[in-house]
Amino acid sequence: MDEREIIKISEKIFIPTYSRYPIVLRKGRDVRVWDINGKEYLDFLGGIAVNVLGHCPRKVVMAVQKQVQRLIHVSNLYYTEPQLNLAKILIKNSFADRVFFCNSGTEANEGALKLARIYMKSKYGKERYEFISTYNSFHGRTFGSLSVTGQEKYHHGFEPLLDGVRFVPFNDADAIANAINEKTCAVILEPIQAEGGINVPDMDYLSKVREICDKEGILLILDEIQTGIGRTGKLFAYEHFGIEPDIMTLAKGLGGGIPIGAILTKEEIAKAFAPKTHASTFGGNPVACASAVATLETILEDGYLLNYCQRMSRYFMKKLNLIKEKYPEKIKEIRGLGLLIGVEFTFTATEIVNKCIEKGLLIGTAGDGSVVRFTPPLIIEKEDIDEAISIFDKVVKEVTD
Ligand SMILES: Cc1ncc(COP(=O)(O)O)c(C=O)c1O
Secondary structure, three states, rough: OOHHHHHHHHHOOOOOOOOOOOOOOOOOOEEEEEEEEOOOOEEEEEEHHOOOEEEOOHHHHHHHHHHHHHOOOOOOOOHHHHHHHHHHHHHHOOOOEEEEEEHHHHHHHHHHHHHHHHHHHHHHOOOEEEEEEEEEEOOOOHHHHOOOOOOOHHOOOOOOOOOOOEEEOOOOOHHHHHHHHOEEEEEEEEEOOOOOEEEOOOHHHHHHHHHHHHHHHOOHHHHHHHHOOOOOOOOOOOHHHHHOOEEEEEHHHHHOOOEEEEEEEEEEEEEEEEOOOOOOOOOOOHHHHHHHHOOOHHHHHHHHHHHHHHHHHHHHHHHHHHHHHHOOOOEEEEEEEEOOOEEOOOOHHHHHHHHHHHEEEEOEOOOOOEEEEEEEOOOOOOOHHHHHHHHHHHHHHHHOO
């Protein structure tokens, strides 16, 4: 089948939840993918912040191949080695004492919300069930995660949502303090709001929130689904802010492209999830865990890639700022941390994204559509950045002239 036919049939037979770009991708390697006609693209969206090591990284491919031949699935009625290996790496390199594996970001957040509620219930009694979340946040599409997502456009048509969620502005610790009442269970935050527009808070925001949570005896859940796994130049974004969460959720980059999610927490909180209170058939699947182990081992090897990501971030930001200087009326702000970078335009950036894709650069939007989102693999080289910048610069000129 050719490209047109694949697209035409797909549009007929899939439940129409996506509006896709008209490209059929066939293979990938490092920072590049190729469509079925052989056209090459530089991938600066990285499967929406998933492909931290790029496409088909050798170590991950080999780990998956080896595991697939040995054992694909057995469920959580039994123990497996890849699951334990992955849990050990996560615990050794984070604040957490215990881990629960699932399959996606939204599933991790669902579990985190349940864990917070059952823990607070066991500690204080049944009335502490409310969550505080922030406007413009994004936590997923299932009912619990959707209910704490602070963007009405995603709620529309699915109401009623979970009861007892209060939204406050992001980067405003006082607003959180004021929203707390005797029913509050937990605050849920992304350290940097990603899908909501690459919104980076003040450096003291999270420590102020941590202080408030400690004072009021409520839990702090950090959703590091997009910011975790080296994306910001540290393994977890909370490390930039000098605090630790009570519960953290991961997905996206964790499996190096294979679906996996995780909930990480401290011993005392973990104990509230007794056997049969929470489960996931596929959670901690041996293939996904083997892939995640290979991914984390690569990222953590000598700490090289995390420092490298910060270096490439500085280089990329510098180049983007040069473009901004040329178009001060069109580009409002360049912001981000590590290789989670947003370029905010004074207009909706759909045409920018479409034209970049036409010219062979895959990028996406965030927020209200005026922010271009760059989440390339952490392994990008200066030459890749130069190439992406050259396309982006040309497109900005074309669209704004
Ligand atoms: C911060 C954050 N939380 C949760 C999710 C949901 O993850 P998933 O699509 O794997 O369910 C996303 C996805 O974009 C995200 O960015």
